[in-house]
Amino acid sequence: MNTIQDRHSGTARPRRRSALSVLAAGLAATLLTGCQQSNQLITFGDMSSSYNREVFWMSVWAIALSIIIFVGVSWALFYTVAKFREDRHDAPPAQFHGNNRLEVILVAVPVVIVVLLSVLTVRSMARLNPTPTNAAKIDVLAKQFWWNFSYPAATAEAGGTVSNGNEMIMPTNARVALSITSGDVVHGFWAPNIGGQRHALPSVIKTWNVDTERPGVYQGNCTQLCGASHANMRYKVIALEPARFDAFLSAARAYRAPTPAEGSAEARGYTLFMQGKTATGALACAACHRVQGTPAAGAAGPDLSFFGTRRTLGAGMWEGDKAREMLPEWIKHSPKVKPGSLMPTYDGSEYLVDGKVQRGGRLTDEEIGDITAYLRSLKLPEEADYWRGTPGAIAGGTQ
Ligand code: HEC
Ligand SMILES: [Cu+2]
Numbered sequence: 001m002n003t004i005q006d007r008h009s010g011t012a013r014p015r016r017r018s019a020l021s022v023l024a025a026g027l028a029a030t031l032l033t034g035c036q037q038s039n040q041l042i043t044f045g046d047m048s049s050s051y052n053r054e055v056f057w058m059s060v061w062a063i064a065l066s067i068i069i070f071v072g073v074s075w076a077l078f079y080t081v082a083k084f085r086e087d088r089h090d091a092p093p094a095q096f097h098g099n100n101r102l103e104v105i106l107v108a109v110p111v112v113i114v115v116l117l118s119v120l121t122v123r124s125m126a127r128l129n130p131t132p133t134n135a136a137k138i139d140v141l142a143k144q145f146w147w148n149f150s151y152p153a154a155t156a157e158a159g160g161t162v163s164n165g166n167e168m169i170m171p172t173n174a175r176v177a178l179s180i181t182s183g184d185v186v187h188g189f190w191a192p193n194i195g196g197q198r199h200a201l202p203s204v205i206k207t208w209n210v211d212t213e214r215p216g217v218y219q220g221n222c223t224q225l226c227g228a229s230h231a232n233m234r235y236k237v238i239a240l241e242p243a244r245f246d247a248f249l250s251a252a253r254a255y256r257a258p259t260p261a262e263g264s265a266e267a268r269g270y271t272l273f274m275q276g277k278t279a280t281g282a283l284a285c286a287a288c289h290r291v292q293g294t295p296a297a298g299a300a301g302p303d304l305s306f307f308g309t310r311r312t313l314g315a316g317m318w319e320g321d322k323a324r325e326m327l328p329e330w331i332k333h334s335p336k337v338k339p340g341s342l343m344p345t346y347d348g349s350e351y352l353v354d355g356k357v358q359r360g361g362r363l364t365d366e367e368i369g370d371i372t373a374y375l376r377s378l379k380l381p382e383e384a385d386y387w388r389g390t391p392g393a394i395a396g397g398t399q
Contacts, residue, residue, distance in 0.1 A: 048214040051128060051195035058124045065116060131209055135177040136170065136245075139163075142180070142187035142200035142222065144342060145229035146302045146315040152179075154253050158293035162252045165302025166315045168237045169386045170194070171245035172215050178208045188223030191237045197223055212239050217392040220316075228340030234316030236394075238386045251384030255305065256293030258377055269374025270294075272367055282361030283344050285371070291378060301343060308379035311387055311394040314338050320396025327375070327399065331368050333360070375399065 046052055096102045141148040150163030168191075170176045180189050182200040190197035195210035212218075222233035240248060260266030274296060276284035286296035292305035302315070313323035313330060317338055326337065334341040335351040345351050345360030346368065352358070363371075376399050379385075387393045 046193040046212070046214075049194050049210070049212045051209070051211060052193075054124050054127055055196065058120050061120050062117060065113070065120075069113060128209060131177045131207060132175050135175045135209065137177050137179070138168065138170065140168075140178050140180040140189055140200065141183055142189065142233075143183040144185065144227050145222070145233040145338070145340060147220075147233070147235045148302055149235075150303075151249060151252075154249050156253055156255070156292050158256045160290065160292060160297065162249065162255075162292070162305075163290070163303045164252075164306060165304065165310075166235045166312055167310055167386075168220070168235055169245065169248055170210075170212075170237060170239050171242045172239045173211075173213055173242060175209045175211050178210060180206045180208055185226050186224045187226050187233065189220070190223045191218050191220035191235075193218040194237055194239070199224065215239050215241050215244075215391060217387075217390055217394065229315075229338050232315060232317045232338055234312075236312060236316060238390055240386060240390065244386075248380075248384045248386050251381050252306070255380060255384075257291045257305065258379075260374065260377065265370045265373040266377045267374075268367070269370035269372070272363065272371050273374055277361060277363060277367070280348075280362040281359075282346055282363050288343070304375065304378065306378055306380045308376045308399050309385055309387070310399050311396065313399070314341075320394045322396075324396070324399055327372050328365075328368050331363075331371060 045056060047056070137152050139150045139152055141150070147166050147168070148163055149165075149168040150161050152161060154162040156162050176194075178189070178198070180198050180200045181204065182202045184202060186202070187200040188197055189200055189208070191210070193216075194212045195208070198206050198208040200206070216239055218237040218239065220235040220237055222230055224230070226233065260270050272282075273285045273291075274294070276282045276287075286294070286298055288298040288300035289302070289304045290297050290299065291307075292303075296304075311323060312319050313326055314334070314337070318326045329337055332347045333345040333349050333351075334343045335345060336349070341351075342353060344358065346363045348360055348362040350357050350359050379398070382388070385398075387398065
C-alpha cells in the first residue's frame with residue numbers, strides 16, 4: 001500500500017531522481033578513480049595516429065551517406081502515406097508489377113549505396129594496409145598470458161635478436177609494421193591509441209601497421225577471451241621520438257647482461273637463475289627465460305634481458321612501486337597472484353599445467369632475494385631507458 005501511495009505522491013519522483021543522481025555520481029567516481037588508480041585509461045579516437053584519422057574520416061563519410069539515405073527513405077515514406085491515404089483514394093492504387101523502369105531504379109539505388117560504401121572501405125584499406133619499405137618492424141608473440149616484442153632487424157652483438165617482454169617500444173612519426181602471431185590459443189593485439197586491433201592466431205602471421213605522432217605511453221590489452229588471466233594479459237606501448245628510439249635500439253643491440261661481482265647477492269642470484277636448485281626440484285629460470293649476453297635462452301616465458309629497466313610486472317598486472325613490491329611474491333608463487341600463470345611455483349606449492357597438478361621446487365626467502373637482486377641489475381644504459389622523461393611514464397622506480 002505504502003509503495004503504491006509513494007509512487008503516486010509528489011515526493012516519490014524527487015527521491016527517485018536523487019537516488020539516480022547518487023547512483024550516476026557513484027558510477028562515474030568508480031569508473032574515473034578505477035581508471036586513474038590502475039593507469040588503465042584507454043583513449044578512443046586518438047587523432048595522433050594516422051590509422052585512427054583514416055578510420056575517423058571513413059566513418060564520417062559513411063555516416064553522412066547513411067543520414068542522406070535515412071532522410072530520403074523517411075521522406076518517401078511520409079510522402080507516400082500522405083499522398084495515398086485510403087480516404088482520398090477509394091479505388092485500389094495502381095500496381096507496379098511489370099513496371100521495368102521502377103524495378104530497375106529499386107535495384108540500382110541499393111547497388112549504388114553498397115558500391116559507395118565499399119569504395120570508402122577499400123580506399124581506406126588501400127591506404128592503411130601496404131607496409132612502407134622503411135617501416136620499423138616488430139614481431140609480436142602472444143602467449144598465455146603475456147607478450148614478447150622482438151626487433152627482427154636488430155641482431156644482438158651477444159647473439160640472438162633484441163626483444164623485450166610486455167613493454168613494446170616503437171618510434172613516433174613512422175609506420176610500424178607488426179607481425180603478430182600466437183604461441184598457443186587465439187589472442188588479440190589492441191592498443192587503441194596507435195591503431196586498430198588484430199587477432200594473434202597460432203601458426204598464422206598477420207601484418208598490421210600502426211603509428212603515432214605523439215611520444216607517450218599507451219595501454220595495450222588482449223581482446224580475445226583466452227583463459228583465466230585474459231584480463232591480466234596487458235602490455236605497454238612506449239612511443240619514442242625517432243632519435244631516442246634509435247638510441248634505444250643500438251644500446252639494446254650492444255647490451256650484455258652485467259656479470260655480477262663475485263660473492264655478491266647478484267652472483268648467487270645468477271647461479272640460481274641459470275641452474276635452479278636440483279636438491280629441492282627448483283627449475284632453472286634460464287630454461288624458460290632469455291637474458292641477452294648469458295646462456296639463458298628459454299622461450300617459454302617473457303624475455304627478461306632488461307628486466308631492471310622495466311616498470312611493469314606480470315604482463316602489466318602491476319606497475320611502478322607496486323610491481324617492485326610484488327616481485328618476490330611473483331617468484332614464490334605466480335599462479336597464486338595471477339590465475340593460470342604457467343610459471344612454476346618456488347615455495348613448494350601446487351599449480352596446474354595442462355590440467356595436471358604440479359608441485360614447484362623450493363627456494364628460501366634469501367635465495368629469492370638474491371634472484372630479485374640479480375633481475376634488478378639487468379638494466380639498459382641510461383640513454384636507452386625508454387621510460388625516462390617519456391610523457392605518461394609510470395611513476396615510481398624501475399624494477
Ligand atoms: C617453466 C617455465 C618457467 C620457469 C622455469 C620460470 N618462469 Fe618465469 N615466467 C614464465 C612464464 C610463462 C611467465 C609469464 C606468466 C604470465 O605473465 O602469465 C613468466 C614470467 C616471469 C616474470 C614476469 C615478467 C614480466 O614482464 O611480467 C618474471 C620476473 C619471471 N618470470 C622470473 C622468473 C624467475 C626468477 C624464475 C626462476 C626462479 C622463473 N621465472 C622461472 C615461465 C617460467
Ligand atoms: Cu590473450
